Amino acid sequence: MKIAVASGKGGTGKTTVSSSLVSVWESPVIALDLDVEEPNLHLFLNPEFTDKRMANMEIPKIDDALCSKCGQCGELCQFKAISLMGEVLMTFPEMCHGCGGCIAICPEGALTKDFRELGEITWGKNGKNEFLMGRLRVGEAMSPPLMRAVKEKLGEMLDASSTDVIPKDVIIDAPPGVSCPAINAVMDSDLIILVTEPTPFGFYDMKLAHEAFLPMGKPMGVVINRAGLGNSEVYDYCNEVKLEIFAEIPYDRKIAEAYANGDVISESSDEMKQIFISLADKVKEKAGSNASQGGAA
Amino acid sequence: MDKIAVTCEEPSLDSQVDPRFGRAAGFIVVNPESMEFEYIDNGSSQVMAQGAGIQAAENIANSGAKILLTGYVGPKAFQGLEAAGIKIGQNLDSMTVRQAIEKFKAGDVDFATASNKKGHWK
Numbered sequence: 426m427k428i429a430v431a432s433g434k435g436g437t438g439k440t441t442v443s444s445s446l447v448s449v450w451e452s453p454v455i456a457l458d459l460d461v462e463e464p465n466l467h468l469f470l471n472p473e474f475t476d477k478r479m480a481n482m483e484i485p486k487i488d489d490a491l492c493s494k495c496g497q498c499g500e501l502c503q504f505k506a507i508s509l510m511g512e513v514l515m516t517f518p519e520m521c522h523g524c525g526g527c528i529a530i531c532p533e534g535a536l537t538k539d540f541r542e543l544g545e546i547t548w549g550k551n552g553k554n555e556f557l558m559g560r561l562r563v564g565e566a567m568s569p570p571l572m573r574a575v576k577e578k579l580g581e582m583l584d585a586s587s588t589d590v591i592p593k594d595v596i597i598d599a600p601p602g603v604s605c606p607a608i609n610a611v612m613d614s615d616l617i618i619l620v621t622e623p624t625p626f627g628f629y630d631m632k633l634a635h636e637a638f639l640p641m642g643k644p645m646g647v648v649i650n651r652a653g654l655g656n657s658e659v660y661d662y663c664n665e666v667k668l669e670i671f672a673e674i675p676y677d678r679k680i681a682e683a684y685a686n687g688d689v690i691s692e693s694s695d696e697m698k699q700i701f702i703s704l705a706d707k708v709k710e711k712a713g714s715n716a717s718q719g720g721a722a
Numbered sequence: 723m724d725k726i727a728v729t730c731e732e733p734s735l736d737s738q739v740d741p742r743f744g745r746a747a748g749f750i751v752v753n754p755e756s757m758e759f760e761y762i763d764n765g766s767s768q769v770m771a772q773g774a775g776i777q778a779a780e781n782i783a784n785s786g787a788k789i790l791l792t793g794y795v796g797p798k799a800f801q802g803l804e805a806a807g808i809k810i811g812q813n814l815d816s817m818t819v820r821q822a823i824e825k826f827k828a829g830d831v832d833f834a835t836a837s838n839k840k841g842h843w844k
Contacts, residue, residue, distance in 0.1 A: 499780070505773025511783040511806035517798055520773055 426712050427595040429614035431638070433630025435601035437620045438650035438674065441684060443598035444469040445691035445701040446708075452553035453586075455593050457579060459610040460600040461544060461559035461568050469689050472556035474549035480559070480574035481540040482523040487514055491535035498527035498536060507536075523570060543571040546578050555582060555593070568600070569609045576613065603630075603637035611638060616712035617645045618671065623655035632662060644711045646671035648704065669711075672704040726826065727751045727787035727808075728819045733761035739822050741793025741815035744775030750819050751785045754827055775799030782808055791822045791831065800837035810834045 430443045443466055447456045458466035485498070485507055496509040506521035507514070518541050528536045544561040559575035561568050579595065586593050599610035611617050617638055621631035631647070638645060647663055652673035663670055674680065674690070674697075683693040691701035729746035730737040735757070740746035745768050752759040762785055767777040775795070779802030782790055790808050793815035803810055811831040814822045825831055 505770070505776035508773075508776050508780055508802060510779060510802045513805040515802065515805055517773070517776060517801075520776075520798075 426616075426709070427597060427614040428616050428618065428708055428712060429597040429599050429611040430618045430620060431599040431607060431611050431634060432601050432620045433603055433632070433634035434621065434627050437601075437622050437627055438648070439601070439620050440466050440469060440598055441650065441674070441680075441690050442618060442620050442648055442701075442704075443596055444689045445697070446705055447551075447554060447596050448689045448691045449698065449701045449705050450594060450596065453555060453593055455555045455557060455579065455582060455595045456551060456598075457556075457575070457595055458558035458598045459572055459575060459606075460598055461561045461571050461575065462600060462606070464558045464560055464598075466598045467556065467558060468687055470551050470554075470556060471687075472549045472551035474547050474556075476549070477545055477547040478578075480543045480546055480571050482521065482543050482570050483525055483528075484518050484521040484523065484539050484541045485516055485527045485536045486539035487516060488535045488537065489514070491533045493533050493535070495532065497530050497532065501526050501530050519564075519566065522567070541565075543567075543574065546571075546575050548578065548582070557582065568606045572606065572609045601630075603633045607634070608637065611643070612641060614643060616708055617643055618648055618708065619645060619668075620648045620650055621659055622651040623649055623653075623657070623659045624651075625656070625658065627655070628658040628662065631659060635666070635668060646707070646711060648672045648674065650674045651676040671707045671711075672700055674700060723754050724788035725751055725786055726754055726789045726791060726823060727762075727782050727785055728790075728814075728822055729764075729792040730761075730819050735759065735820040735823075736818050739791070739793060739815050739817055739819055743790075743792045743795045744778045744799050746778065746792070749782065749785065749787075751787050752819075752823060754823060757823075773798075776802050779803045779806065779808075782806070789826070791826060794839040795834070795837050796839045797837040797841045800834075812838050 430439045432439050458464040492514050498507045499509045504520045507516050507527050542562050546559050548557040559571050600606045621627040646669045653676040691698050727749045729740040730750045731740045731747050746764050748764045749762040750759045767774040775798050779799045783806035791811045791814050795812055812834045
């Protein structure tokens with residue numbers, strides 16, 4: 426079972442919830458940080474990294490001696506990553522989305538594969554659990570291609586554990602927002618947890634995220650962080666659209682202090698531990714019933 | 723004399739110079755001796771999610787113009803225009819197309835050696 430921890434607004438507590446869920450979940454579980462633009466789950470779980478590899482994207486390389494300047498590649502490319510400027514064919518590597526279309530269409534065989542570095546995939550052990558994350562190269566604008574490469578590695582980790590009696594669960598720390606990276610992080614999950622805070626910004630962005638994820642037809646529930654702050658809009662909306670509130674984390678200075686210390690919140694007090702144990706139970710119940718109804722695998 | 727392309731907001735010599743190159747509304751391509759011109763719509767670049775400057779540079783290269791007068795040119799567009807052998811006069815906003823051409827003809831426009839607008843991603 427894969428559980429995605431997402432939010433519309435950044436800074437609502439995705440990593441707080443992810444790290445705490447990993448902590449109370451039955452081992453072994455895979456903790457996966459898919460917020461590749463600014464991964465931070467490792468700062469709380471402190472895994473022991475054992476290996477890494479680079480992720481690359483295929484981009485075109487021009488052999489000028491073979492190019493007939495027909496311009497078909499430039500016409501095909503929707504991103505202007507390759508362009509015929511008068512009599513000069515040129516590439517703009519950072520614009521390329523890696524579809525390979527230009528290389529396939531070139532009638533002269535003048536284009537070959539080159540690579541653009543997307544970032545780094547790192548993994549390791551976290552006590553009895555496993556840990557996996559991606560980190561986008563500084564300057565790289567597109568994160569979904571790296572996220573796909575991280576998910577390929579996740580597939581390898583799950584395959585390697587396929588001999589286990591019970592397949593490993595995965596807890597995904599997703600990036601904020603509602604655009605491609607956020608969609609990419611939650612699309613393979615069995616359940617989405619929306620972490621929000623009861624403020625106007627928290628409410629507005631949670632509503633956007635709920636609306637964006639709704640067409641995927643996955644079970645969703647809300648965790649309200651900093652409960653006691655702000656107003657009732659989040660509660661009213663959840664009530665209105667029948668979006669279940671899985672858990673509430675109180676607005677408490679001690680939690681902020683523990684977070685600032687790099688602590689996992691569920692390990693900071695018995696009260697917090699109980700909140701996350703009951704959240705984990707709720708999540709398993711909802712995700713499990715979806716899986717048995719033929720929901721996402 | 724080489725044809726000159728000028729970014730414009732409307733298809734007229736009395737239009738204001740469109741300060742944007744990549745997402746300019748269009749280009750006026752002028753024969754500087756006769757002042758006869760044709761208008762090239764740049765709407766295809768305006769609607770692009772990315773690469774508008776590169777597309778606009780292609781449009782200029784295909785127009786046959788050898789000189790471009792405009793406001794601001796981004797780094798990729800600059801690279802493309804340079805590769806196509808087009809000379810660039812920039813910082814020519816806040817005037818009409820006709821005034822920009824007159825200024826050029828009077829020898830008051832220096833050709834640029836570098837882009838004068840930062841890219842979006844760097």
